[in-house]
Amino acid sequence: MQLLLAEDEQKTIDYLTKGLREDGHAVDAVGNGADALALALGGEFDAIILDVMLPGLDGWEVLRRLRAAGRVTPVLFLTARDHVEDRVRGLDLGANDYLIKPFAFAELLARLRNLARLPRAAPGGGLVAVGDLEIDTLRHRVTRAGQGLRLTSKEYALLLLLARNQGRVLSRTLIAEALWGVFYDQQSNAVDALVRRLRAKLDTPFETPLLHTIRGTGYVLDR
Ligand code: CA
Secondary structure, three states: OEEEEEOOOHHHHHHHHHHHHHOOOEEEEEOOHHHHHHHHHHOOOOEEEEEOOOOOOOHHHHHHHHHHOOOOOOEEEEEEOOOHHHHHHHHHOOOOEEEEEOOOHHHHHHHHHHHHOOOOOOOOOOEEEEOOEEEEOOOOEEEEOOEEEOOOHHHHHHHHHHHHOOOOOEEHHHHHHHHHOOOOOOHHHHHHHHHHHHHHHHOOOOOOOOEEEEOOOEEEEOO
16 A cells, blocks of 8 residues: 555654555655645545644644545544544544554554545545435535435434445444543443434435444444
């Protein structure tokens, strides 16, 4: 894979660059957000490993501007432990995955392999599509097979989260954190209830279900 690594700690850069190259990847490393954005906009990378805390432009701003420019390069965020809001913000801005520091190198490789398998979204700006489902993220309009769906704001937020992670199983914990900011044990039930309401509108009237339950793990949106 052709990788862009944006990270400002020299030790981490050296360690990751060496390991990734040994695994057969080509790595461009930059130490600040402005360089990361310039390279990301100018080059063709298979994935970007983006530290949140970068000098100049931070990781969020790099990602926001990259997506605003219509670039869909998969982004793996590196965030600090216990910063739930960082992870949620990253996913909201269109990051594809995140890793919490410190992480095992083997896990980074596994996440990168997973990213490489992601279908590339069409660079159509605000449109997210899964099968015959279309989400217009600018107008917050959802249609399936051309039929408009009326969703509550929480149902919409859940659908968008799942759609942006099409094919990836999201745990109840991750969903609860993304929708409510924190996770309490009781929220497992809230997530399940919300999924039931969404499913009744999204899948029940149609022939093919898109929202799937992965028992003991979570939920996934896929064709
Ligand atoms: Ca940093």
